[in-house]
Amino acid sequence: MADTETSIDAQNELNDLRMSDEARPLYEHVKAFIRDVVEPMSEEFHRLGEGKTDIWSYAPGQLEALEAAKDEAKKQGLWNFFLPDADTGEGLKNLDYAYIAAELGKNSLASETMNCSAPDTGNMEVLERVGTPEQKEKWLKPLLNGEIRSAFAMTEPGLPSSDAKNVSMSAVLEGDEWVLNGEKYYISGAGDPRCRIMITMVKTSPDAEPNKQQSQILVPLPHPGVTIMGPMHVFGDPDAPHGHMHIKFENVRVPKENMLLGEGRGFEISQLRLGPGRIHHCMRSLGAAEKALDLMVRRGTTRSAFGRPLVKLGGNTEIISRARIEIEAMRMMVLKAAKAMDVLGNKEARVWISMVKAMVPERVCQIIDQAIQMHGATGVSQWTPLARMYANQRTLRLADGPDEVHHMVVGRHEIRKYEGGEEDPSLASVWRK
Amino acid sequence: MADTETSIDAQNELNDLRMSDEARPLYEHVKAFIRDVVEPMSEEFHRLGEGKTDIWSYAPGQLEALEAAKDEAKKQGLWNFFLPDADTGEGLKNLDYAYIAAELGKNSLASETMNCSAPDTGNMEVLERVGTPEQKEKWLKPLLNGEIRSAFAMTEPGLPSSDAKNVSMSAVLEGDEWVLNGEKYYISGAGDPRCRIMITMVKTSPDAEPNKQQSQILVPLPHPGVTIMGPMHVFGDPDAPHGHMHIKFENVRVPKENMLLGEGRGFEISQLRLGPGRIHHCMRSLGAAEKALDLMVRRGTTRSAFGRPLVKLGGNTEIISRARIEIEAMRMMVLKAAKAMDVLGNKEARVWISMVKAMVPERVCQIIDQAIQMHGATGVSQWTPLARMYANQRTLRLADGPDEVHHMVVGRHEIRKYEGGEEDPSLASVWRK
């Protein structure tokens, strides 16, 4: 996987990190759309939301503003372009999408406006690839049209998510129905009043081999037996109305047809979705790092203490330099991982993906932390976005596999070169989580 | 300051870090009182607060429970013992108080119950030492009785607090009144409905030399012209009802007699209060570190992934070891700084104080962060105290002088040994902040 072991030709291909000519018009179009449509709408959206009393709903006018922007995006053809190599999408390369994701990351409503926001993107991709015609008609179509939103229920409070074989929520077939019982948490997006469908990871086959025990089942929302217990806070923030919800399932009955792909194929499905999602997260993290560095230098050049601007005091110039170096290094690594997915496929590129997932959020946390320090007490307050940005990036070090698991993937891959042995199957399953 | 430059006798005295025999009965009494009185009361207090709708007030019954515990503390003689070397206090050594503070730090209501909570402690100490008989009668007496609470207004939003000469809020004498105009923020405790007096740092003498421009004036609360703009959040948390408030002063008029000690003596007063306060903070930080390590190991021994308890995976045992080593090293340093204050006095001990202030919160943040990582996503949520603990410790790296200023104090002290020169007066002022 590392350069050292691949031929110079393979290296060369992976080292061409340019955006393709084909993607350029879309890239420019997206930038223009964000500038001309999304940004004015965002201002209005947030203004409308200011007096809101119920944080779990939208204020009058908010959804209308959002829908108008979505209509305009559809009209302009900026819709669902996230879908790679698909009839319904633009067939974008991961590398090209990485450049575009960096732009989407600059405005928190941009992705949704063009129907490219998580977790809908991963859910649509899964439905598009493994859904039955009926499932597609019922769930994929309204998702592709931006009429509903969705969630993905995987993590459980009682089990370490670092090991993806750890699923305890059960689904048992009774007649024509699956009966689900268990508990999930950190279900992002399940707080949104428009959320209508949830792909749910369950254990259907406890006696099968470890990687064949899991299945993914479609659970419509709201649904009898599904209780939203409340939001998980992130450093005190409930992130309403999107929300990262804690949900109980008590004898939840769904039709047999809601199974995705087939019993025991839950892991297989997971493999489809996680690589690109991690790359997109990392691209957005880079956007956060750039923002933090911008705020850090801006503050440091405009505030003085002891008669000198803060940037000239102590080690601050070096801190800024190290942040810039880290950001550029991370950028190249993320682009290279995206390219590896394009050239090698998600499975072969998995070590590259783990490298950036282990590298990026940890270092971005550090850059944001240094920006906080440059702001003094204001840095932890609501007067800058830094504390919230920190909370988000800190959480990313735990989501989609904690840092430790990704280091395990990378380290074991390196070790395996010397052992000449087979890939550790338990590890593979981890990654597939 | 460092051992190397002092005689072996002086070293020896500083290295006796035992609690004194005189303080032992008080120490044992405090521990018993927390266990027998404070803890049951705390449970009730929090239960009563659960349904509260206005976060800025107390729920019915809460204050009554608190007052009952305070009465009991008074009755048992556990009252105001924080005051060092004073008629009104126990005359506790800083070293002895450090041991007791570590116990107080284990329950968030313990300090208040025994009338030993910040910022009242510092305010009472200042009033006790420099207050006029009238000021003492009017403000110190009810504070010593626990009838009112107080605040200390120093930091301003428009100026870096790292340089204590940076005060812009003005006070001008008009007739028999001082007229105050300006803005302060992070005024801890000013959100409490019982807060009645605020010691306010102002600039009275802009043409004096830099360290003689500031004064401290007593401002009763509520007061015409004093507007509480709102709370400063800390990682999203308003810390109600205590609060870290943002306050505007517009033509606030107070009698001439509300000046403390005299015009231009604001810095001088600050010197009295900051050393012990920083030591107390650091003792409480150690308590937080112990708590985080406890949660980390508890989680790591009870959760498994890949068939092994988390503590046995990857570098987790080493992380635990490094946390234990850091905690023990920090403990000895905090005790030594307290001892240095007892032996050398606050001024001579200032480098020891800066050493622990620069050392402790930064490392405690790291230990809490590692405890979060061991908990997975639960670690950042409201299901553990870790995220809130992190926010508190992270803020401490900015409060009472950011880390950088304390490293400057320590570093310059070391450098000055070689320069043979005088102490940098601007630095002295920083420390005195």
Add this chain to the structure above:
Amino acid sequence: MADTETSIDAQNELNDLRMSDEARPLYEHVKAFIRDVVEPMSEEFHRLGEGKTDIWSYAPGQLEALEAAKDEAKKQGLWNFFLPDADTGEGLKNLDYAYIAAELGKNSLASETMNCSAPDTGNMEVLERVGTPEQKEKWLKPLLNGEIRSAFAMTEPGLPSSDAKNVSMSAVLEGDEWVLNGEKYYISGAGDPRCRIMITMVKTSPDAEPNKQQSQILVPLPHPGVTIMGPMHVFGDPDAPHGHMHIKFENVRVPKENMLLGEGRGFEISQLRLGPGRIHHCMRSLGAAEKALDLMVRRGTTRSAFGRPLVKLGGNTEIISRARIEIEAMRMMVLKAAKAMDVLGNKEARVWISMVKAMVPERVCQIIDQAIQMHGATGVSQWTPLARMYANQRTLRLADGPDEVHHMVVGRHEIRKYEGGEEDPSLASVWRK
């Protein structure tokens, strides 16, 4: 300089990090030559040197073996290809040369065999660009033919090399001769008995503006008044017979014609040489990092303690993962800096060059240190190359501008974006060192 401020087109060009098709045949040829000619010769060379008594000379047969390999390289046309865009060289792009340098770095004699070794490369480049026809005939020709070797004397023991304006060695014109007096140290290669010419940085114009006081003068070796005081050791190693020599100049007289380019143009000349040299160093550092990681994993998979291979103990797998991630990130950054030199020119690319110079040796030191730790006591001994590799990389953090200076270049560049001001001229001179 950072991606964020350049157009997407400029970014795109910088992100194409592939080796060019034109350079491929040379790259393959160099690899084959090292494998077929250099490696067998190296073994003989080192065998011949084993019994040597005078470490500052070559053993009988050593130079003959080296010359034979050089003749073969010439015959095969693998000679002097380092010269960029020159009649005498291959006109290689910096990016292409970076790939080739990585191969050259794998055998310590490879560069010399193809007449591409430092400091001759920089000296030849300087002579080729600014030398007079007479200077070229006298010094460039035998250098290009590999008949003599050369040195570059810049650093002085009495002055911090971080500030390139710091030159104290004087040259005064007396009649038709320059008279040089002063002291230089760390003159790499001046210990080699074949070293015949030394480009020497001197101060000729103490009253000119800071950047115009320096000149570069050619001093033939040996020469009256030039005394080699001895070698500077690097972690105890004299690096004989190459050597990093300490040299005194006492009334050294050279003809007026030995001035390069003109009086006061010493800095201007330095600018030509340092960018590519730093990139080549960093490429070789990457080779060292790969070697260290290889030794680390090899040891860790073949040694056991407590019944498990070392790689599975404690945090070792994560250490290996972090090393791999760092190496890949550094590789991309070095390639990008080389590309920036090709696209933007040495001057515009200087921030990229400083980024990699500040990033690479520091991290490579850490990776080697971790490899040492994995080897136990053997790691610091002569039984592995690790201790020597560490010493080399540690020295690189001080040579060609210490880390701090390069962070200053990067940090100030970032800050300057916000200040809208001119480039700090003192900084520019630093970089040019």
Add this chain to the structure above:
Amino acid sequence: MADTETSIDAQNELNDLRMSDEARPLYEHVKAFIRDVVEPMSEEFHRLGEGKTDIWSYAPGQLEALEAAKDEAKKQGLWNFFLPDADTGEGLKNLDYAYIAAELGKNSLASETMNCSAPDTGNMEVLERVGTPEQKEKWLKPLLNGEIRSAFAMTEPGLPSSDAKNVSMSAVLEGDEWVLNGEKYYISGAGDPRCRIMITMVKTSPDAEPNKQQSQILVPLPHPGVTIMGPMHVFGDPDAPHGHMHIKFENVRVPKENMLLGEGRGFEISQLRLGPGRIHHCMRSLGAAEKALDLMVRRGTTRSAFGRPLVKLGGNTEIISRARIEIEAMRMMVLKAAKAMDVLGNKEARVWISMVKAMVPERVCQIIDQAIQMHGATGVSQWTPLARMYANQRTLRLADGPDEVHHMVVGRHEIRKYEGGEEDPSLASVWRK
């Protein structure tokens, strides 16, 4: 072990880190002797050694100078005072010895002059406690008289020393003789021409339980079958004439009576020696850290770049501050570990010992490294002691158990509190190494 779990009385006792009144006269005497006798002798000793051609012998006059100082020490009663609680020693507490060791560490010949140098100290302690009268007469007596020197052979090149059960060198009883075969390395002091006895760890009982397989046998030097293969270099330095030797044992026959304590009791003996030795190492490391900080500040205040002294550039003041803070924290921890040995005994104090062994050399390496950086290229050369100091401290991170093993001891101790289980016996053996 940590404060949290011990009673306040036990804490209090451990926190009295003063030198005892009884030890004060000896402490002052040692300081005076070093100043008045050892330092002048050292200068002459090193001057005499300058022209030496055989690095493995002493120059004429060197040993005579040393012996004269030893005679003077004996006459003054400064002899063998290292022996704790023994008839032959001063019965010094470990805490008191720690203060004295810090003084001994300031001159490289001081320990030997007073017959307190490693590895003789440990060897004498072992002989004093477990030797037979005959062994004492033959080996302990001349050691106590300073007539011969000794070595301790434990580490083997083919086995990781982190696991003390890893001994492969065999000893087989044939008639009245033990026959030893195997290989040892890093045998410190075995290069000294005066070295006459070597305590050798061997495997005598391969079928016993893991901790009972080892024995320690006395091997006189020189001896048939014992071949010194050469010195192990440490970062290129052979450390002659002391030396860290690589030794082969081929059919080495010694009398049955040379067994120490008894077959299978090798581990038991090791336990006696390692605690104090580690503390002494750490005290000397602190001396090295003070020296490095001194050189760092001295250089930084006397060199300028860009018109300011180096200490005022970039983060240098903070680097100095952090070094001072680390040094003071380490000092308190080393004293506390020494006190723990006095109060709790070596076995109970082992976690404290592992804490300081894991903490000190790693951080001292970092401080020395920063001092090197402040010196520029001079820092890695022979013109300062820094490179050699770095090599020594770096080696300490591997000797007497690598950092990782000590973190394992500390971490597992912490974890065990929660598991309620027995102590891991394999771990105990590690520590005893």
